[in-house]
Amino acid sequence: MGFKLPIIDISSFVNKESQESDRLLVVQQIRDACLVHGFFYLVGHGVQQELIDRLDSLSRLFFQLDEETKQKYRMELGGKAWRGFFSLGGELTSGKPDMKEGLYLGQELEQDHPLPIHGPNLFPTEVEGFKATILEYIDQITQLGHRVMEALSLSLNLDSQYFSKNYTADPLILFRIFNYRTQVADDASERWGVGEHTDYGLLTILYQDNIGGLQVKVPNQGWIPAPPIKNSFICNIGDMLERVTGGLYRSTPHRVALNTTGKDRLSFPIFFDPNFNAKVRPIEGIETSDNSTERWDKSSVFSFEDTYGQYLLKKIGLVFPDLKSQALDTTNNPIKPTAY
Numbered sequence: 001m002g003f004k005l006p007i008i009d010i011s012s013f014v015n016k017e018s019q020e021s022d023r024l025l026v027v028q029q030i031r032d033a034c035l036v037h038g039f040f041y042l043v044g045h046g047v048q049q050e051l052i053d054r055l056d057s058l059s060r061l062f063f064q065l066d067e068e069t070k071q072k073y074r075m076e077l078g079g080k081a082w083r084g085f086f087s088l089g090g091e092l093t094s095g096k097p098d099m100k101e102g103l104y105l106g107q108e109l110e111q112d113h114p115l116p117i118h119g120p121n122l123f124p125t126e127v128e129g130f131k132a133t134i135l136e137y138i139d140q141i142t143q144l145g146h147r148v149m150e151a152l153s154l155s156l157n158l159d160s161q162y163f164s165k166n167y168t169a170d171p172l173i174l175f176r177i178f179n180y181r182t183q184v185a186d187d188a189s190e191r192w193g194v195g196e197h198t199d200y201g202l203l204t205i206l207y208q209d210n211i212g213g214l215q216v217k218v219p220n221q222g223w224i225p226a227p228p229i230k231n232s233f234i235c236n237i238g239d240m241l242e243r244v245t246g247g248l249y250r251s252t253p254h255r256v257a258l259n260t261t262g263k264d265r266l267s268f269p270i271f272f273d274p275n276f277n278a279k280v281r282p283i284e285g286i287e288t289s290d291n292s293t294e295r296w297d298k299s300s301v302f303s304f305e306d307t308y309g310q311y312l313l314k315k316i317g318l319v320f321p322d323l324k325s326q327a328l329d330t331t332n333n334p335i336k337p338t339a340y
């Protein structure tokens with residue numbers, strides 16, 4: 001038997017009337033998972049399968065539209081809100097084009113929102129019900145994210161509201177719908193669905209369809225698959241949780257294999273991140289252990305002093321170089337950090 005990622009039933013954090021002993025068990029399971037690799041499945045999450053299935057089928061309808069129609073929603077038109085469609089190869093996660101297309105979404109905000117990465121979505125009108133379904137999904141997963149953060153706080157012996165008080169009362173929520181179109185497996189070893197990376201924020205909650213391809217780098221085990229499990233989400237921790245915990249919980253490298261299965265693969269990650277203006281700091285008194293020389297990108301999650309938003313903008317500039325120069329370049333118009 002190979003190494004398997006843990007499956008955690010989060011229902012005692014989702015349901016108000018639950019036993020303290022059940023909650024303690026979840027806290028312990030989360031702590032164990034985060035100390036080892038920071039990847040776990042969530043079941044008992046309370047999100048209706050009907051909503052997920054609806055989102056899945058409407059997303060397929062969108063990706064089946066012709067390229068010209070999808071280009072009506074291209075990311076360049078989203079401007080600094082950083083929302084919209086990008087076509088196959090449009091994102092460079094590990095410095096090379098990923099073999100996926102995607103629709104970038106987030107909280108639905110006003111057109112003249114002052115911050116980058118905040119603003120209105122570009123909802124494809126060709127797909128009836130897509131907008132309402134996306135917004136319902138974002139809302140439900142955001143609620144789930146708050147519950148997971150409570151368990152995570154407790155797993156660090158902190159008050160359950162530690163993260164919500166300091167960083168996520170108004171979290172930055174980004175949502176992506178990816179389509180890994182099936183490819184001919186000629187030089188498959190050279191191409192990836194998504195190259196090796198860690199996620200930037202606190203927590204990622206991902207739904208994947210039944211195709212598979214996600215892989216996780218587990219210390220002392222190497223790359224192991226994170227296969228689809230029915231009615232579950234995959235949760236993984238990002239760079240900001242590594243920063244807060246001084247490296248006690250590490251953000252875990254992961255990647256997606258090139259899809260050559262003959263069927264398209266859809267995945268739906270939601271990034272549950274600190275408020276854009278938050279200055280993320282290590283927990284008071286915690287010792288910091290920097291492993292940046294071993295990291296996939298050799299950069300340190302501890303060395304910057306900016307807000308989370310500034311950190312994120314720099315990262316986005318690396319994976320969407322064209323977009324950065326067009327829409328997100330703030331060098332002439334710096335955003336001032338405000339106390340959060």
Ligand SMILES: O=C(O)CCC(=O)C(=O)O
Nearest residue numbers: 178194199214256267269
């Ligand atoms: O599609 C997946 O399974 C993973 C996507 C991912 O890692 C990401 O968007 O950060």
Ligand SMILES: [Fe+2]
Nearest residue numbers: 197198199254
């Ligand atoms: Fe990721």
